[in-house]
Each structure stands twice: as structure tokens, then as C-alpha cells.
Amino acid sequence: MFRANTSADSFARVLVPARGASGDPTTSGGGGGGALLEIYNAAGTGEKVVIALPASGWFAEDGSPQPGGYRYVAHTRDDPVKRLAVRANHIRLRAGGASFAYTLDEPEQGAIALRLRLGTALPWCASAPAKSGGSPPSTTLYDHVDRFIGARNTPPPAICPPLP
Numbered sequence: 216m217f218r219a220n221t222s223a224d225s226f227a228r229v230l231v232p233a234r235g236a237s238g239d240p241t242t243s244g245g246g247g248g249g250a251l252l253e254i255y256n257a258a259g260t261g262e263k264v265v266i267a268l269p270a271s272g273w274f275a276e277d278g279s280p281q282p283g284g285y286r287y288v289a290h291t292r293d294d295p296v297k298r299l300a301v302r303a304n305h306i307r308l309r310a311g312g313a314s315f316a317y318t319l320d321e322p323e324q325g326a327i328a329l330r331l332r333l334g335t336a337l338p339w340c341a342s343a344p345a346k347s348g349g350s351p352p353s354t355t356l357y358d359h360v361d362r363f364i365g366a367r368n369t370p371p372p373a374i375c376p377p378l379p
Contacts, residue, residue, distance in 0.1 A: 217308040227371035238336030240273040257376040258325025264317040328376045340375035
């Protein structure tokens, strides 16, 4: 699960693209369409998963020329991305299952990044280090094999972390 809220950010806001614009994920053809989701280790382990989200899974939340948001719903129960919603200043993602190829098999992940490109528009990026807790503070409980919980309220990066 991933959630982003950019309402407090001045430079990295999530903006909903207009219908027919290059970032409209519902169109199929030259103007854009669909989306590309990249999830990768931002700490340098080299792990990366790329998931295409076809235009046929996307719909606008309303019929206006500037919709309030777009939603993606999986075609089958086995799809790696179950749901994805893009609204002004918000992205919500639910992914997982056997077909979700990103593994948490390293002793530590360090940081995980996400890059989402709707159509052919510029991507949105997020990166979070592992959550820390305890006394003295440690990431041990939140970052180990088969578990990663990212730190909350991590500001968006000024530039997308480099892809592996």
C-alpha cells in the first residue's frame, strides 16, 4: 500500500490532467494513455519492478473536461496492481499478491522509491526511508526480509531518485 499527499508541498503537487491531455490515462493512442508504475530500491540494491497499467483499466471520476481524478482497477484478481487513484494532491495505490514481482528479500531495503507516469506526462516521484522507532532509534523492526514500512510524511524528492 502506498499513499501520497502533496497538499503541503509547493513544488511537487499532484495535479489531475485534463481529458485528452498527454497525462490522461484513459485515452489509448498518440496523446498518452495508460500509465507506467516503477517501484525500485532507492538505496542501490538494483531491485526494480515496472508495471504497465493499460488505458482499458482507467476511468475518470466524473464527466467534466477537468475531472476530479482518475482511477485504475485491475482487470483480474491476479493483476499486481489492484487499485490506483489519482486526485488533486493525492495518490493511493494498492498492490501485491503472487504476480507482484517486487521482493523484500534483502536484509534491509534502506529506501524504496516509486515513479508513476500517466500517459506521456512527466512522472511523479516518491521515496521513503524505512521507518525508525525505539530508544535508541532503529529501523530493525520496520526494515528486514519480507517487511518494509516507510517513514511517514517523507517530503517528495527534489528530483526522482535514479533508476537502477
